Amino acid sequence: MSPARIVRVSGALVEAVPLEGASLFELARVGERRLLAEVIRVAGERATLQVYEDTAGLRLGEPVDLGGHGLTAHLGPGLLGSVLDGIGRSLAATAARTGDYIHPGITAETLDPERRFEFVPGARTGERLTGGDVLGHVEEQPGFVHPILVPPGLEGTLDSIRPGNFTVGEMVGSLDDGTKLRLAHDWPVRRPRPFQRRLAFDRPFLTGQRVFDFLFPAAEGGTVAVPGGFGTGKTVIEQSLAKYAEADVVVFIGCGERGNEMAELLSDFPDLVDDRSGRSLMERTVLIVNTSNMPVAAREASVYLGITIAEYYRDQGRRVAVVADSLSRWAEALREIAARLQEMPSEEGMPTYLGNRLGKLYERAGRVEALGRPQRVGSLTFVGAVSPPGGDFSEPVTQASLRVAGGLWALDPTLAHQRHFPAVDLEASYSLYAAGLMEWFANATHDDWPSVRSESLRLLQLERDVREIAGLVGPEALQEGDRFILEIGRIVREIVLSQSAFSEHDAASPLEKTYRLATLAHRAYRAGLASLERGRAPDPAALEGVGRMLASVRDAPFEDLDARVADAEAALERMGGGS
Amino acid sequence: MTAVGRTYRGASAATGPLIFLERAHRIALGEWVLIELEKETTWRGQVIDAGEEITVIQVFEEPYGLPPAQVKISLTGRVATAPVGRELLGRALDGAARPIDDLPAPVGEAMVPVWGAPMNPARRSRPAEFIETGLSAIDGMNTLVCGQKLPIFSGAGLPGLEIAAQIVEHARAPRGERFAVVFAAMGITARETDSFLRRFDESGALERSVVYVNEARDPTIERLLVPRMALAQAEFLAFKQGFDVLVIMADVTHYCEALREIGAAREEIPGRRGYPGYMYTDLAGIFERAGILRELEGSVTLLPVLTMPDDDITHPIPDLTGYITEGQIVLSRELARRAVNPPIDLLPSLSRLMNAGIGRDRTVPEHRIWADELYAVYARGREARLMASIVGESGLGKGDRVALTFADRFEEDFVGQGSERRSLHQTIELGWRLLETLPRSELIRIDDETWTRRDAQRGEAR
Ligand SMILES: Nc1ncnc2c1ncn2[C@@H]1O[C@H](COP(=O)(O)OP(=O)(O)O)[C@@H](O)[C@H]1O
Numbered sequence A: 001m002s003p004a005r006i007v008r009v010s011g012a013l014v015e016a017v018p019l020e021g022a023s024l025f026e027l028a029r030v031g032e033r034r035l036l037a038e039v040i041r042v043a044g045e046r047a048t049l050q051v052y053e054d055t056a057g058l059r060l061g062e063p064v065d066l067g068g069h070g071l072t073a074h075l076g077p078g079l080l081g082s083v084l085d086g087i088g089r090s091l092a093a094t095a096a097r098t099g100d101y102i103h104p105g106i107t108a109e110t111l112d113p114e115r116r117f118e119f120v121p122g123a124r125t126g127e128r129l130t131g132g133d134v135l136g137h138v139e140e141q142p143g144f145v146h147p148i149l150v151p152p153g154l155e156g157t158l159d160s161i162r163p164g165n166f167t168v169g170e171m172v173g174s175l176d177d178g179t180k181l182r183l184a185h186d187w188p189v190r191r192p193r194p195f196q197r198r199l200a201f202d203r204p205f206l207t208g209q210r211v212f213d214f215l216f217p218a219a220e221g222g223t224v225a226v227p228g229g230f231g232t233g234k235t236v237i238e239q240s241l242a243k244y245a246e247a248d249v250v251v252f253i254g255c256g257e258r259g260n261e262m263a264e265l266l267s268d269f270p271d272l273v274d275d276r277s278g279r280s281l282m283e284r285t286v287l288i289v290n291t292s293n294m295p296v297a298a299r300e301a302s303v304y305l306g307i308t309i310a311e312y313y314r315d316q317g318r319r320v321a322v323v324a325d326s327l328s329r330w331a332e333a334l335r336e337i338a339a340r341l342q343e344m345p346s347e348e349g350m351p352t353y354l355g356n357r358l359g360k361l362y363e364r365a366g367r368v369e370a371l372g373r374p375q376r377v378g379s380l381t382f383v384g385a386v387s388p389p390g391g392d393f394s395e396p397v398t399q400a401s402l403r404v405a406g407g408l409w410a411l412d413p414t415l416a417h418q419r420h421f422p423a424v425d426l427e428a429s430y431s432l433y434a435a436g437l438m439e440w441f442a443n444a445t446h447d448d449w450p451s452v453r454s455e456s457l458r459l460l461q462l463e464r465d466v467r468e469i470a471g472l473v474g475p476e477a478l479q480e481g482d483r484f485i486l487e488i489g490r491i492v493r494e495i496v497l498s499q500s501a502f503s504e505h506d507a508a509s510p511l512e513k514t515y516r517l518a519t520l521a522h523r524a525y526r527a528g529l530a531s532l533e534r535g536r537a538p539d540p541a542a543l544e545g546v547g548r549m550l551a552s553v554r555d556a557p558f559e560d561l562d563a564r565v566a567d568a569e570a571a572l573e574r575m576g577g578g579s
Numbered sequence B: 001m002t003a004v005g006r007t008y009r010g011a012s013a014a015t016g017p018l019i020f021l022e023r024a025h026r027i028a029l030g031e032w033v034l035i036e037l038e039k040e041t042t043w044r045g046q047v048i049d050a051g052e053e054i055t056v057i058q059v060f061e062e063p064y065g066l067p068p069a070q071v072k073i074s075l076t077g078r079v080a081t082a083p084v085g086r087e088l089l090g091r092a093l094d095g096a097a098r099p100i101d102d103l104p105a106p107v108g109e110a111m112v113p114v115w116g117a118p119m120n121p122a123r124r125s126r127p128a129e130f131i132e133t134g135l136s137a138i139d140g141m142n143t144l145v146c147g148q149k150l151p152i153f154s155g156a157g158l159p160g161l162e163i164a165a166q167i168v169e170h171a172r173a174p175r176g177e178r179f180a181v182v183f184a185a186m187g188i189t190a191r192e193t194d195s196f197l198r199r200f201d202e203s204g205a206l207e208r209s210v211v212y213v214n215e216a217r218d219p220t221i222e223r224l225l226v227p228r229m230a231l232a233q234a235e236f237l238a239f240k241q242g243f244d245v246l247v248i249m250a251d252v253t254h255y256c257e258a259l260r261e262i263g264a265a266r267e268e269i270p271g272r273r274g275y276p277g278y279m280y281t282d283l284a285g286i287f288e289r290a291g292i293l294r295e296l297e298g299s300v301t302l303l304p305v306l307t308m309p310d311d312d313i314t315h316p317i318p319d320l321t322g323y324i325t326e327g328q329i330v331l332s333r334e335l336a337r338r339a340v341n342p343p344i345d346l347l348p349s350l351s352r353l354m355n356a357g358i359g360r361d362r363t364v365p366e367h368r369i370w371a372d373e374l375y376a377v378y379a380r381g382r383e384a385r386l387m388a389s390i391v392g393e394s395g396l397g398k399g400d401r402v403a404l405t406f407a408d409r410f411e412e413d414f415v416g417q418g419s420e421r422r423s424l425h426q427t428i429e430l431g432w433r434l435l436e437t438l439p440r441s442e443l444i445r446i447d448d449e450t451w452t453r454r455d456a457q458r459g460e461a462r
């Protein structure tokens, strides 16, 4: 067979002949600059490839060489703290080669090939091992133990193992069939990593955002979709999760979004301290960055890469959070490629398999018992931003997400325009996990967490109804009881549930603070109702006082919480009917 | 691209802005093409689909009188380039980089590819330097910073371009003297260009500007080239010469229409409202060229102007733009009708990078709280205005009535500043004065510390 050569270049796609031997999703090197590409269609001797780098300048007749395997992630210690592009090239290594701008045709490792880790063996020679068993460990970051696992799919008797200071590529042991074991291994990004079994969604994924933790809690291992038009606060939410959410490892996938947002993360994260470990936030973070102006095919791949890295830490027994910003850009990359393939489109030009592929992505989340011994439980929680065109949720990516996600945090542009953040639409949002998590909240916080929550939800519903009426007749025409509902509803929404990401002390809210604020408002509500029952309207000035006190509880440092709560209780007392 | 040029006789077909070439060899995607008819007429083109059977070339000039079978087609072996350099400051060029100011053609310091490469995100530096535009609605409420891309969403007949011009006249960059402007006119009318350039000239901004002009009467497809040429120039001034460069582009809507024309000619499956499915990616290729690099001096700040068709902010052009840019300044027909000038509607307006550029050491310490409070009261006033239109003002509660009065004043005095230039401190002071018309108990965002500072300031002022 003569060597394959390019016969067509169109956008991110290249066609080449003769390539009848190619298999789907096989990697290839394209052109004289050897750009990385993936086979996505084979028809007779002609194969179509999507190219992960800029195709401008690719010339007809240039060579194409198949690589024999699919796109893989290079998994090993040293991922934490790294910044990778959509196909796993370290952006620092890329910069060292091509400077300030990214030019096609460079190779750059995911993991630093020079960096050494002190490997401490755990398994013994002669031991029978299968995929997922712990071979030993290294310390990836100070205080962060990184178990080295037998890659899934391998099996055999341990023939040799040695302690020492190794690079990720060096052999640390071998199996009896001669298989070499190293600190790092490759895994195809499109194939989910196997696990033992799924576990129940019985504990929350705590976000530090009151509106979520209190009203629409996500489960550890669960999935949440966050749709919202531009400027509604998706990215700020995703960044807040990356900063404050209860997780051991965070994989942030910047998929088709802004370069300056990535610059912001890169400038903030190294200096932010993770309260749990006392170390830099960057040390628990992997950033995957494929901005909107970087190649679309790599944008499509970036989400798979991020999830694969997350599964790798999950398998070690870690609680991993994946935040993807934005899944719509991933879907648009699919659409761009499908359109060039002249595939029959469905709604909004999206390919017919959009729902299917999106479902498979979400399904890679879960809380699981990992493969191998010793027993480990790990989780992968997935929160994906969705950017609906024109802010209209009836579009395919939002709808496909709703079919599979366990939670919906819907964002509302009207609230965002009023600078009410997080701009969560309380009516449209939901969590299918909430019922299953109430037991955990009651045990971990206070017995009445579930009842305060459900009564607050009812109050908010009531307030919406009254507001609707007020919009027709004017607030002055309302009965006293209804006016009270409006006032107290406003306090709950604007003080208890709103949270500025830029606030000094309130960017993240510990559970205890969330509980205190929610219960204080709830008690004010009960007190107001009681006083109405006695035929007396709650004093507006007292209510205003309660609002101010709650605001001061909210904005105070956490250490002052108890003192401020006591003040607020006094204000409640003045309103009549403290407890 | 290093291959040498080759010449072909005759294209196989032409439709609209495209010509098709059969059985061409060694063609590269993006290759620059010259199409000649008997040495008299030349069209410029670019390969947008390279194929052994059929190659598609997009033609930048109008293809009037282009006989496909008779033209000579030269593949140049290189990509589109343009001359850039400091000597272009003060010059006005057309979409082919030819002078339109009766001066000789510029040579430039370098010829650079106009289709830029993406910045390595790891090499970007976070934009944080405040640019004073002189407009309260921007400086106070939606602060612009160096390296940001902040579009103006205008409407037919609304003064988007005028506001851009006003910003150019008034802008004070943090480092003053090394400040340049690049203006790309894309499909706007001659009248608009003239009035824009006249204002530039009068304010002395012209000598630190490079102007690229493609007007409504100029070739449509050239509009795809013009903003990129302007950005290549801006990048050179910024990152080779250390200038802070402000790039104004108008009108992005005409640019998108040119993009749609190409898509239709290629019989592509259209996306929303007939615009190509890759419009997001294409626009990102332009807007993302704004920014700052860690190890270099200058910056590229982008102020594109677009017209929302039918004033509809959900139309794909403003929608995709808003998804890419770091905020938007939205103009409102209703405010314009009430003679609020500039008619900036603050509710949908946003600067995503504001926070990095304000506060202690940058503007004033209370900037964030001050703006939040103004936003809160104004938003409440707007809500009240809406309600009053249904139930009448008398049906409003007391708090709503107060907020409504505030909103009226705020629009008139604060937003509607006319052509006056306000320093940031004047803006902040005016905001305070308006807030102080309300009882302090209503202003729950402002903490005691801020009040103390404010009171002390006022004491000094007296
Ligand atoms: N929780 C928040 N607190 C304060 N401001 C917020 C918050 N969320 C969003 N914002 C404001 O809204 C802007 C847009 O938010 P962003 O997350 O970038 O929107 P999106 O990603 O949905 O387009 C931010 O730049 C910020 O000014």
Ligand SMILES: [Mg+2]
Residues within 6 Å of the ligand: A234, A235, A236, A257, A325
């Ligand atoms: Mg965003």
